[in-house]
Amino acid sequence: MDPLFLSRLQFAVTTAFHMLWPLLSIGLSFMMVILEILWLKTKNEVYYRHERFWSKIFLLTFGIGVASGLVLEFEFGTNWAGFSQVVGGFFGNILGFEGSMAFALEAAFLALFIFGWGKISNRAHLVSTIMVAFGASLSAWWIMDANSWMQTPTGVKIVNGSIVSINYLQAILNPFATISFWHMWIACIETTIFFVAGISAYYILKNQNTEFFLKIFKISVIIAIFATPLQVYLGDLSGKAVGDYQPATLAAMESHWNTNPAGTGATWHLIAIPDRTKEMNSFVINMPIPGLMSFLDTGSFTAQVKGLKDFPPEDRGPIILPFYSFRLMVLIGFIMVFMMLWALWYWVKGYLKYENASKRKWFWKIWYWGFPLGFIATELGWITREVGRQPWIIYGIMRTSEGVSNLTTSQVMVTLTAFIATYVLLFALFVVFVRKIIKTGPDLKSPIPKLKEAKENA
Amino acid sequence: MHEFLAYLWFFILAFELFMYVILDGMDLGIGVWALFDKNEDHTSAGLSIISPFWDANETWLIMAGGILFGAFPAVYAIGANALYIPIMILIFGLIFRAVAIEFREHSKRKRLWDVLFGFGSLAAIFGQGFAVGGLFGGIKIGPHGFAGSPWDFLTPFSFILSFGFLFGYMMLGSSYTVLKTEGEFQKINYTRVFISAILSTVLTVTGLILLPFLNLPEMKMWLSSPYKYLLGTLYILAAFIISMIILNTRAKKHENGLYLWVSFLFVDMFAAGVFEIFPYIVPPDVKIIDVASPDESLIAMLIGIGMVIPVILAYNLYIKRHFRGKIKKETSYYG
Numbered sequence: 001m002d003p004l005f006l007s008r009l010q011f012a013v014t015t016a017f018h019m020l021w022p023l024l025s026i027g028l029s030f031m032m033v034i035l036e037i038l039w040l041k042t043k044n045e046v047y048y049r050h051e052r053f054w055s056k057i058f059l060l061t062f063g064i065g066v067a068s069g070l071v072l073e074f075e076f077g078t079n080w081a082g083f084s085q086v087v088g089g090f091f092g093n094i095l096g097f098e099g100s101m102a103f104a105l106e107a108a109f110l111a112l113f114i115f116g117w118g119k120i121s122n123r124a125h126l127v128s129t130i131m132v133a134f135g136a137s138l139s140a141w142w143i144m145d146a147n148s149w150m151q152t153p154t155g156v157k158i159v160n161g162s163i164v165s166i167n168y169l170q171a172i173l174n175p176f177a178t179i180s181f182w183h184m185w186i187a188c189i190e191t192t193i194f195f196v197a198g199i200s201a202y203y204i205l206k207n208q209n210t211e212f213f214l215k216i217f218k219i220s221v222i223i224a225i226f227a228t229p230l231q232v233y234l235g236d237l238s239g240k241a242v243g244d245y246q247p248a249t250l251a252a253m254e255s256h257w258n259t260n261p262a263g264t265g266a267t268w269h270l271i272a273i274p275d276r277t278k279e280m281n282s283f284v285i286n287m288p289i290p291g292l293m294s295f296l297d298t299g300s301f302t303a304q305v306k307g308l309k310d311f312p313p314e315d316r317g318p319i320i321l322p323f324y325s326f327r328l329m330v331l332i333g334f335i336m337v338f339m340m341l342w343a344l345w346y347w348v349k350g351y352l353k354y355e356n357a358s359k360r361k362w363f364w365k366i367w368y369w370g371f372p373l374g375f376i377a378t379e380l381g382w383i384t385r386e387v388g389r390q391p392w393i394i395y396g397i398m399r400t401s402e403g404v405s406n407l408t409t410s411q412v413m414v415t416l417t418a419f420i421a422t423y424v425l426l427f428a429l430f431v432v433f434v435r436k437i438i439k440t441g442p443d444l445k446s447p448i449p450k451l452k453e454a455k456e457n458a
Numbered sequence: 459m460h461e462f463l464a465y466l467w468f469f470i471l472a473f474e475l476f477m478y479v480i481l482d483g484m485d486l487g488i489g490v491w492a493l494f495d496k497n498e499d500h501t502s503a504g505l506s507i508i509s510p511f512w513d514a515n516e517t518w519l520i521m522a523g524g525i526l527f528g529a530f531p532a533v534y535a536i537g538a539n540a541l542y543i544p545i546m547i548l549i550f551g552l553i554f555r556a557v558a559i560e561f562r563e564h565s566k567r568k569r570l571w572d573v574l575f576g577f578g579s580l581a582a583i584f585g586q587g588f589a590v591g592g593l594f595g596g597i598k599i600g601p602h603g604f605a606g607s608p609w610d611f612l613t614p615f616s617f618i619l620s621f622g623f624l625f626g627y628m629m630l631g632s633s634y635t636v637l638k639t640e641g642e643f644q645k646i647n648y649t650r651v652f653i654s655a656i657l658s659t660v661l662t663v664t665g666l667i668l669l670p671f672l673n674l675p676e677m678k679m680w681l682s683s684p685y686k687y688l689l690g691t692l693y694i695l696a697a698f699i700i701s702m703i704i705l706n707t708r709a710k711k712h713e714n715g716l717y718l719w720v721s722f723l724f725v726d727m728f729a730a731g732v733f734e735i736f737p738y739i740v741p742p743d744v745k746i747i748d749v750a751s752p753d754e755s756l757i758a759m760l761i762g763i764g765m766v767i768p769v770i771l772a773y774n775l776y777i778k779r780h781f782r783g784k785i786k787k788e789t790s791y792y793g
Contacts, residue, residue, distance in 0.1 A: 063560035066513050067553040073523045074545050077538025081603050084538075088531020089751035096524030097762040104517045104770045111510035111777050119780060166754050405539040406604045415546050422550065426557055433564045 021065030027192020083403030106135025191374025198371025265291020487631020489579025548585025554578030591616020
């Protein structure tokens with residue numbers, strides 16, 4: 001195993017692990033803004049209790065997110081010096097923007113958000129909560145922007161390994177940037193509401209604080225009505241953008257070897273076993289809809305989709321990983337839509353009322369087991385995106401092998417092992433402590449900070 | 459123009475790093491002292507001081523990393539490549555420090571997390587010391603980037619510097635604790651400031667005695683620096699500040715003054731460090747001007763980062779205002 005492969009593996013492990021936490025902290029911070037506004041508007045303490053309850057999990061998530069995010073900030077240098085040296089003049093700026101515009105804001109206002117209850121006015125507290133949420137989402141924008149530039153590197157002219165000119169507008173608003181950000185942001189929201197709804201389902205199944213958790217379950221369903229179909233739409237747009245800007249990646253994601261002749265549609269494979277040496281699929285199960293691949297990837301049933309054979313072998317990345325992770329992600333996206341519809345139907349039928357809630361055991365069991373769906377789908381999407389870009393580190397400009405640092409195998413082997421061990425441990429501990437928070441349940445008794453505005457009105 | 463922008467970014471970078479050192483250095487110092495706490499409540503008090511701010515304090519390191527990456531990409535890349543081991547020690551230290559703070563709150567076995575908190579902080583400090591020591595010691599650069607060995611950073615100088623970081627942060631942490639606490643724990647921390655001030659003095663004297671034998675790069679830089687008289691003044695000033703700190707700890711009064719003196723010492727030593735390498739960025743060969751990004755990128759950074767820094771300082775001050783005065787017992791995490 002060479003340092004290149006180990007560095008890729010290490011970056012994959014550290015990114016995949018880091019991603020789990022912002023997914024939840026961005027979503028939870030957004031949710032807490034909603035809860036706080038609802039509390040201040042309706043004066044109903046249930047929203048306040050919910051905000052405090054979920055903020056415990058938020059804080060744990062945020063802490064691990066900060067610690068694991070710092071790793072990535074330095075890993076570009078430690079493991080990808082070749083890449084960093086060439087593109088730092090643009091790529092590093094974007095990471096700097098993230099740190100100073102977004103992360104600093106989020107981390108600073110966190111102090112008031114957590115410790116400010118009862119000490120500062122309600123309005124000042126709401127502002128702090130909004131700043132935390134805004135900072136978190138802005139952070140996602142810059143990170144997705146930097147990554148999107150690696151996917152569709154426009155606006156930066158590189159000659160002989162150094163930047164000669166930068167058009168910031170073109171580079172920041174590169175073709176993938178906006179669509180990728182929204183796809184990821186909605187993923188954060190979707191992941192969080194399924195996580196929150198899953199935990200709520202757990203309480204409802206146990207018949208603990210059922211009424212309290214039905215409230216947040218319904219809020220989650222309302223958000224899901226918008227988020228789940230929107231995500232399918234954004235996913236579709238993202239797939240088409242891949243076709244436009246990274247045709248070789250799309251061909252790999254679809255395990256599509258031969259460009260379909262003009263006027264005929266390409267068939268969509270549900271399952272495929274690609275054979276790289278024979279340049280064909282040794283086994284396929286197709287969807288029996290003619291031209292479905294053409295339709296999904298372009299919007300027309302007879303459009304041409306470029307096959308892998310149109311690209312020189314050295315420009316083709318892995319196939320199996322993007323092919324299957326892409327399909328599984330899509331599958332989960334649809335499962336989430338169906339779960340939303342199921343909940344909506346039950347709601348209309350009145351099954352979500354307090355007195356009926358305990359009867360529908362299967363419904364709650366499935367929602368309970370749905371809590372990790374968003375995390376899994378996002379990880380799969382990320383694998384599709386990053387593995388799909390290979391063999392490039394900057395698509396079409398720099399190969400991954402050119403970007404790696406001068407390291408020894410043992411150096412990376414030691415840190416990779418340490419990361420895996422540490423992260424497995426952290427993950428296990430997080431599960432232990434979240435279970436503990438859930439077992440303890442929400443605090444429904446401690447005094448509520450005075451509603452100052454309400455008093456003045458009375 | 460290019461020279462001006464490059465130097466400006468060098469000093470902004472120095473400012474960010476200084477903010478990190480003075481803010482998170484305090485957190486790390488409190489972390490190390492937690493290893494010596496005999497009373498569980500004392501560790502809780504120390505944690506109450508830092509728990510609202512440790513994330514915000516770590517932000518300065520993240521921003522500094524971004525600035526180094528954006529303004530001096532070659533230094534970021536080759537530096538991080540060369541200093542792989544110390545940076546990883548720093549990273550793992552910060553990971554363990556962070557999770558110890560977060561998980562301790564929910565755990566019954568607090569002592570376990572205190573130990574992790576302490577050793578995490580210790581690792582982060584040594585990671586920083588070795589990294590800066592390795593950088594000051596010079597980095598071998600070939601035609602394809604870093605060309606040295608992964609263990610180049612491990613020199614007597616980087617050891618001395620690491621212990622300097624350690625004692626300095628311990629001084630910073632305990633002097634801030636004096637400011638934020640009362641009674642027994644405050645008394646203990648007066649002693650802790652005294653101990654760390656004495657240790658720093660002993661370290662400096664040892665360093666000076668060893669100087670002729672070690673062939674320290676620091677010494678060569680010092681003698682060849684265009685600012686050697688300024689540096690000399692800063693070092694003499696440091697000796698004066700240290701004696702003021704020791705006097706203050708003995709008097710056990712002026713609790714605000716003690717922290718201010720320690721902060722002053724950090725300003726002084728940090729300035730000395732900056733002027734020691736200026737106009738180089740990686741001594742002894744790489745000049746700031748040679749490795750700065752193109753002008754357009756430095757200007758973009760002025761808009762996206764430079765102009766944001768005053769805003770960051772403003773809201774951080776606004777937030778800190780709410781946490782003035784002595785910490786109270788009930789200021790626990792979810793209180």
